[in-house]
Amino acid sequence: MRTLSAAIELYPIYLQSMKEKNRYDYDDMVLWVIKAFKENERVLRNYQEKYQYLLVDEFQDTNGAQNEILQLLTSYWDSPNIFIVGDDDQSIYEFQGARLKSMIDFYEQYKDSIKVIVLKENYRSTQNILDCSATLIANNTHRIVNEIENHTIDKQLIAKNNEVNENQTPVVINAYNNHYQEVISVVEQIIALQNKGELLSEIAVLYAKNNQSKYLKKYLQYKNIPFESSRKVNILEEPLIQQWRLWLEYLALEFDQPQSGQHLLYRIFHFQCWDIPQKTIDTITKLHSNSEMDGWLDILETLDEAAIVNFLQCRATLLSSLGNEALGYFLEQSLNLSGILNVATTKGNVSWQLTVLNTFLNYCQKEIQKKPKTTLKELVAVIANLENNNLGIEKEQIVSGSNAVQLLTAHGSKGLEFKHVFLLDVMGAWEKDSNRGNRNFSLPNTITFGSASDELEARRRLFFVAITRAKSTLQIGYSKFDFNGKPAQYAQFIDEIRNIPSTISQEILFEESKMVDLQIGLLKDVQPKITIQNQEVIQKSLSNFSLSVHSLNSYLRCPLSFYYDYVLKLPSGIVPATVFGNCLHKWLEWLFVEMKKSPDKTFESVEKSIVYFEKALERNKGLLSKNDFERYLNLGKSTVEAYYLQHIGSWNKNVEVELHISKVLIDNIPVNGVIDKITYDENRKPTIIDYKSGTLDSNKLKGIKQNSEGGDYRRQLWLYKLMYENYRPHLPKVDSGIIAYLQKNQDGVFPSETIVFDKEEEMLFKQIIKTVYQKIIDLEFEPGCGKIDCKWCNFAKSNQSIDTFAEEDFLDD
Numbered sequence: 001m002r003t004l005s006a007a008i009e010l011y012p013i014y015l016q017s018m019k020e021k022n023r024y025d026y027d028d029m030v031l032w033v034i035k036a037f038k039e040n041e042r043v044l045r046n047y048q049e050k051y052q053y054l055l056v057d058e059f060q061d062t063n064g065a066q067n068e069i070l071q072l073l074t075s076y077w078d079s080p081n082i083f084i085v086g087d088d089d090q091s092i093y094e095f096q097g098a099r100l101k102s103m104i105d106f107y108e109q110y111k112d113s114i115k116v117i118v119l120k121e122n123y124r125s126t127q128n129i130l131d132c133s134a135t136l137i138a139n140n141t142h143r144i145v146n147e148i149e150n151h152t153i154d155k156q157l158i159a160k161n162n163e164v165n166e167n168q169t170p171v172v173i174n175a176y177n178n179h180y181q182e183v184i185s186v187v188e189q190i191i192a193l194q195n196k197g198e199l200l201s202e203i204a205v206l207y208a209k210n211n212q213s214k215y216l217k218k219y220l221q222y223k224n225i226p227f228e229s230s231r232k233v234n235i236l237e238e239p240l241i242q243q244w245r246l247w248l249e250y251l252a253l254e255f256d257q258p259q260s261g262q263h264l265l266y267r268i269f270h271f272q273c274w275d276i277p278q279k280t281i282d283t284i285t286k287l288h289s290n291s292e293m294d295g296w297l298d299i300l301e302t303l304d305e306a307a308i309v310n311f312l313q314c315r316a317t318l319l320s321s322l323g324n325e326a327l328g329y330f331l332e333q334s335l336n337l338s339g340i341l342n343v344a345t346t347k348g349n350v351s352w353q354l355t356v357l358n359t360f361l362n363y364c365q366k367e368i369q370k371k372p373k374t375t376l377k378e379l380v381a382v383i384a385n386l387e388n389n390n391l392g393i394e395k396e397q398i399v400s401g402s403n404a405v406q407l408l409t410a411h412g413s414k415g416l417e418f419k420h421v422f423l424l425d426v427m428g429a430w431e432k433d434s435n436r437g438n439r440n441f442s443l444p445n446t447i448t449f450g451s452a453s454d455e456l457e458a459r460r461r462l463f464f465v466a467i468t469r470a471k472s473t474l475q476i477g478y479s480k481f482d483f484n485g486k487p488a489q490y491a492q493f494i495d496e497i498r499n500i501p502s503t504i505s506q507e508i509l510f511e512e513s514k515m516v517d518l519q520i521g522l523l524k525d526v527q528p529k530i531t532i533q534n535q536e537v538i539q540k541s542l543s544n545f546s547l548s549v550h551s552l553n554s555y556l557r558c559p560l561s562f563y564y565d566y567v568l569k570l571p572s573g574i575v576p577a578t579v580f581g582n583c584l585h586k587w588l589e590w591l592f593v594e595m596k597k598s599p600d601k602t603f604e605s606v607e608k609s610i611v612y613f614e615k616a617l618e619r620n621k622g623l624l625s626k627n628d629f630e631r632y633l634n635l636g637k638s639t640v641e642a643y644y645l646q647h648i649g650s651w652n653k654n655v656e657v658e659l660h661i662s663k664v665l666i667d668n669i670p671v672n673g674v675i676d677k678i679t680y681d682e683n684r685k686p687t688i689i690d691y692k693s694g695t696l697d698s699n700k701l702k703g704i705k706q707n708s709e710g711g712d713y714r715r716q717l718w719l720y721k722l723m724y725e726n727y728r729p730h731l732p733k734v735d736s737g738i739i740a741y742l743q744k745n746q747d748g749v750f751p752s753e754t755i756v757f758d759k760e761e762e763m764l765f766k767q768i769i770k771t772v773y774q775k776i777i778d779l780e781f782e783p784g785c786g787k788i789d790c791k792w793c794n795f796a797k798s799n800q801s802i803d804t805f806a807e808e809d810f811l812d813d
Contacts, residue, residue: 059086126168127159128502171503202419204406208429226404234392273339410466421470430491546670560784581693583616652679688737
């Protein structure tokens, strides 16, 4: 509710901003009509005169505002000329404000003169499908049949389509061991229907949430079965847009400060548009790793290869253009001169790629129109800000083929019908409102559903809609176990229809051999891999490798990222939050060093602390944008003051700060690191403290167990403990470590978390560092983690032929 309260506070500001810019949103178009009708009787009377006969279709889906317009239009007559068509059992848009109660209120309002007509003859589905749906929906209590007095409403439908009803089959409920088996089964049945001459366009697979179809789509593609699917795509995640954005970010950095964008060059070199051979990239990388030259550009200028010359010329032209041309024109230039547009028009799905590029360009042009003096650096920051706040630039992508299987969400299937329908993965997602989880904050139940039972009934209506899309055959599938082999809970709707005469329920036994084909078609590219040649050369470069907290955690998170960051040693960009955190660390180091220097061991004042932080941040001003500098300056001053005042009375003055330890051995494994602070009690018992400038994250202190490597921060404290004890073996052992956070929690205090070290966990941690160190020495850098936000995994997926260190003479002394 804290986030919701913050949103409520922002809402008036949002309204005022729209007013100032002469903007309005969709809701305004409805609400302003209501306002006009209520405040201006002449306007209302004019429309009442104009529209004397009203027909409302899909009445069950009208929301409160739409219903109020209807009430205002009919308010002149006691018995208006109005005809509504609706089915309360198909009310599935409650999350948009539609209310089943609207139908009941309508009846109560006009019950003395109303005529109720029930359409009982169904010309779509077999009787078995109709009986199944009727049994399901009967479990709902909030229905017209239960709410209207003096009317006996029988909604038991009768099948009247003889064509589908002659050879009707039971509704089939299949239980699979796991979702993978269900995917194989559904695809096999689709192929069988196709072989019988059935049109693929008459086959639909329905699911509650789009992500439930991920594996199905991959397997259909592998089996060359055309399918049609519509989904909202965030174009910022599309490969071509990621390349264009990276190119623009590089140019913005280089224009602002030469050589400041060099950390992006390695990825940029791999763009198809440059056509730079992999061996050339390897050569440049090796030269940079062993050169005293400051930047990559110095190396590039020594090469006369055509692709490199083309890159340098394009770079120079665009940097010149950026300083002289309008930003809108420059964007088009950056797309054309780089060759990204040429790639889009010659390779892959040309139509979709052009749509993506145009959508992104149009977005940028609109941003420039809003602020004509926008710089490229500011535009890049605006787009990055979208991503940082989990926003995007949406475009509907339709994946289609001629005579294709239809893949749809249950919501998207409303109003459609298919001869054969498969309900996929009928698990918990079918019982819970997926739309609620998409918000950045939770809304109170009163805004969506009245209670948990109301929400369940709404989801049952959605399941009812999905069932009634089928004309001839309906199959419902679920899994007994999840992906980890643990028992899984299927949707309760299955039990509600399992035992009726119109359904059959069966367990599907699978041959393990079928899973091999699935793995080939479905899982072969889940985790990205690279090809590493001349391993002896790389081993030589790692001969003096020493394990640190950062390298340990980096390898455990993603071996592939470790390879790029620690083996290739590619330059990394400046992260503003890291600069801020380093300045806070520098302030705390200075504070304790000055205290130890003073004769009476007193801390400097809070005022001097703030001044020191300001100077530390000022020294790094060139690494930050103007906005970042101002933001972190204000945040830092308030943080220093608040942290100082909270701790000044309790700080232990018997301390050691910024202890540098290098190449100490832990079970013959070389390690190094810098410990932020060590405090000592009266018996010289040490406690290790590490500062974190982010927010509290208990997961990062998760314990180390046989089946878990623990959290990043816990491993850090363990490495520091063992490092310290091996560095000073004759002093008392370290029994505990503390993570101290430099950002307030929701209660307005700076939290800290303590772990107590024990022997069992020590043995497990030592095994972890032994394993990691050995894998690094053995050059085991694949597969990558495959996570969607891993930049190097994403890079490797689209650039498989990494052949680094192909020529070993550059590393020989």
